[in-house]
Amino acid sequence: MLSGACRRLTLALLRTRAQTSAVTRRCLHASGSRPSADRRKKAEEPPCAFDPALLEFLVCPLSKKPLRYEASTNELINEELGIAYPIIDGIPNMIPQAARMTTHQTKKQEEMEQH
Known part of the structure; x- marks a missing residue:
């Protein structure tokens, strides 16, 4: 059946x-x-660039805090949580599962595990 x-x-x-x-x-x-x-x-055509003016309206979906644009990696960074959201074709992918941990946050976690 x-x-x-x-x-x-x-x-x-x-x-x-x-x-x-x-x-x-x-x-x-x-x-x-x-x-x-x-x-x-x-x-x-070159890939679409992210418009930094959008930072005025965008916040992290998890913490609701402002994000920082990192041009070298083309990501939106949440310093507090230590995660980075990718920007694909000029469009931020704000799905938490798509975010990656930043090296800064990874180092903090390793330090906490050692203590």
Whole structure:
């Protein structure tokens, strides 16, 4: 019984994927865009830069404290918690699971474990 339900779900997902790609093709055709031209443009353009003016509005989702932009790593840093949120194509990924521990915080944890 479960395998039948899984099979139906898989078929439904495959149909949805096919419909989505057909819709995408129609939208691209209607707008005059061509996927190959878009790929060439992306290769020529530099990656989107983060706008530091956004720091006025962005806070850490965990501590609700302001963040600091680190240009060398292209991350938003929470000094208090010692975590860094990546910025991908100019968009901050503020999902806590996507954040990494900074070396500063890692050193603090190692010191606390030694005592």
